[in-house]
Amino acid sequence: MLIERIKADQVEARKARNTLAATLLTTLLGESKMVAKNAQRETPTDEEVTAVLKKFLKGNTETQAALRKAIDTQEQNHPAYVPKDLLDKIDVAGAEQIVLEAYLPKQLSQDELTDIVQVALTGGVEKNVGALMGFLKTRYAGQYDGRVASQAIKTLIG
DSSP states (O other), rough: HHHHHHHHHHHHHHHHHHHHHHHHHHHHHHHHHHHHHHTSSSOOOOHHHHHHHHHHHHHHHHHHHHHHHHHHHHHHTTTTTOOOHHHHHHHHHHHHHHHTTTTTTOOHHHHHHHHHHHHHHTTTTTTTHHHHHHHHHHHHHHSHHHHHHHHHHHHHHO
């Protein structure tokens, strides 16, 4: 289970005194356990943990974009001076992204999704977006970006 892997990595990060990873994984574990508790279970499923990971990554991506924008603004106003704290924050966000991405399954490319959808169509799956997205969700949950999958499907079915 994914949650067990994260727990083991959290312990290792603590032993290695990797504060960034230990803190991030502790927060991730807490959020994942809360999702399970809300569903009246003790342990979260891999799908729930993956959803929490994606939520964390989305926030991280937004943080990095905001920091880059702040740095760009600073460079335009004062080209010779970018505050060290902004540079440090973007480094931390990048390090957090690397830690989080290590737990996500490999994402399917648009070409791979197109091939999968073609096989599904020849295998008898209905030729509509809803049926094909349902097919992908049941067999490849967490392994694709919904927008990329939708685009691949729409390209194939016209």
